[in-house]
Amino acid sequence: MTHAKTIEQEVDGRLNTYKEIALAIHDKPEVSNYEFFACETLSDKLKAEGFEVEVDVAGHRTGFDARYKSSKPGPTIAFLAEYDALPGIGHACGHNIFGTTSSLAAVALKSVIEEIGGEIRVYGTPGEEGGENGSAKGSFVREGFLNDVDAALCVHPGFGHGLTGPSLANDPVDVEFFGRSSHASAAPEKGINALDAVIFVYNAVNALRQHLTDDVRIHGVITHGGDAANVVPDYASARFYLRAASRPTLNDVYEKFENIVKAAALSTGATYKFGLFQNSVDNTVLTPSFDAIYEKHLLAYGEEITQEIPAKGGGSTDVGNISQVVPTIQPHISISDSYIAGHSIEFKAASRSEKGLDSIALGAKVLAQTAYDLIVDADLLQAIKEEHAENVKNQD
Numbered sequence: 001m002t003h004a005k006t007i008e009q010e011v012d013g014r015l016n017t018y019k020e021i022a023l024a025i026h027d028k029p030e031v032s033n034y035e036f037f038a039c040e041t042l043s044d045k046l047k048a049e050g051f052e053v054e055v056d057v058a059g060h061r062t063g064f065d066a067r068y069k070s071s072k073p074g075p076t077i078a079f080l081a082e083y084d085a086l087p088g089i090g091h092a093c094g095h096n097i098f099g100t101t102s103s104l105a106a107v108a109l110k111s112v113i114e115e116i117g118g119e120i121r122v123y124g125t126p127g128e129e130g131g132e133n134g135s136a137k138g139s140f141v142r143e144g145f146l147n148d149v150d151a152a153l154c155v156h157p158g159f160g161h162g163l164t165g166p167s168l169a170n171d172p173v174d175v176e177f178f179g180r181s182s183h184a185s186a187a188p189e190k191g192i193n194a195l196d197a198v199i200f201v202y203n204a205v206n207a208l209r210q211h212l213t214d215d216v217r218i219h220g221v222i223t224h225g226g227d228a229a230n231v232v233p234d235y236a237s238a239r240f241y242l243r244a245a246s247r248p249t250l251n252d253v254y255e256k257f258e259n260i261v262k263a264a265a266l267s268t269g270a271t272y273k274f275g276l277f278q279n280s281v282d283n284t285v286l287t288p289s290f291d292a293i294y295e296k297h298l299l300a301y302g303e304e305i306t307q308e309i310p311a312k313g314g315g316s317t318d319v320g321n322i323s324q325v326v327p328t329i330q331p332h333i334s335i336s337d338s339y340i341a342g343h344s345i346e347f348k349a350a351s352r353s354e355k356g357l358d359s360i361a362l363g364a365k366v367l368a369q370t371a372y373d374l375i376v377d378a379d380l381l382q383a384i385k386e387e388h389a390e391n392v393k394n395q396d
Contacts, residue, residue: 003112004369010108018104018364018375019357021045025096026352032127032134032278035062038083038233039124040094046122049107058139063143064124066103068110074118077371078146080107080137080154080319080330092348093129094157094335094356101333101360102154105367118375120337121149128173128318130278136247138279141325150381151290151327151374154319156365157351159340160309161298162267163291168217168243168251170281170316175201175261175271181234191232192269192293195225198236200264210258215245215312216253239277243316246396247282247324262389282320283313285395287327287388293380295332297369301362309331327388329370332365333363 025038027319039055043064051066058065083099085091106122113120123145127134139145177198182191205218213216220240226233242257244250258274265272295305319330335356340346350356374381 012110028270029090032131039097061124066122069119070113072117075150076119078121078152086285094351101363104364109368134281135318138321159336160306162332165174167284168313170240174277176237179270195233197264197268204260217243271364284320285323297366
């Protein structure tokens with residue numbers, strides 16, 4: 001029996017169990033830093049499949065690191081697993097499928113790894129949607145979990161099949177101003193208005209937009225603006241996302257934004273706090289030759305790419321952080337026969353539909369076969385690494 005056939009049989013033989021896992025996670029949606037059930041369910045399953053598993057890693061209590069190392073030397077391949085839900089709406093991005101698919105792909109590849117050599121890892125990375133201690137992949141990079149990894153891969157549910165596309169770097173920041181309260185009518189001169197400082201930031205950002213490149217996005221909300229209309233607000237706060245097509249551009253935007261915050265404090269007499277409220281997110285570095293291996297195997301299963309790669313990113317993902325340091329792919333796999341918007345009720349329904357659950361088998365097979373090619377073909381892996389390194393260097 002060929003290795004490809006062995007991988008297929010491993011997926012098919014376990015599929016019902018992993019479908020049940022995906023449904024269970026869908027039924028119990030958990031947001032960033034609270035994915036206790038999903039983390040335990042996936043990590044316990046990988047442990048039962050023979051992986052060495054550690055939970056609470058990289059500073060994330062709901063993160064995990066699962067490894068299986070063969071007795072033969074070879075590359076180290078990491079499958080990325082996401083399993084967080086969106087606040088309020090639940091699994092409207094399909095991460096119940098995402099983490100399950102990556103786990104099953106790793107288990108299937110394990111069935112042949114002793115013959116071909118190398119190491120398989122599954123990194124359980126919480127909070128892709130952001131939130132409390134969110135965007136864990138940045139922590140995995142910072143803490144060295146990718147230092148000895150040769151390539152990383154995953155597949156994201158979508159309405160159609162698509163290859164890895166660009167994404168925006170994102171710095172999620174909180175701004176707080178501290179003033180002095182006073183009666184807003186009887187003694188306004190005694191107060192320092194923290195809300196004025198927040199409004200200054202909004203107005204200055206609107207002026208700044210004229211002098212930014214088209215890829216930059218700055219958007220935010222006021223999270224606190226005062227407690228009573230007749231009291232000068234002594235505290236006000238806002239939360240912003242700063243985005244750009246590349247990390248170098250975003251670093252420049254961050255500096256400009258911080259200068260606006262400083263100016264707002266200076267002009268009003270308030271003091272301030274400013275900084276990231278979770279990990280920063282990097283743009284995705286594309287490695288087309290890596291995606292080509294995924295596409296080859298997708299086509300072999302009678303599927304085809306139906307979504308074009310967009311010219312520019314519209315959203316952000318911490319998969320970008322991984323892609324900055326190792327070759328990484330995150331294609332999209334179809335879970336719907338017609339268009340559905342991400343983060344919608346329709347997407348949530350598709351994430352537990354028959355087609356959605358069937359995508360676990362297809363995704364696991366294609367991911368495992370793609371990883372297999374990298375392990376057995378040293379020249380292919382080296383070529384992918386070289387292309388990746390060049391694309392990292394040539395970021396704008």
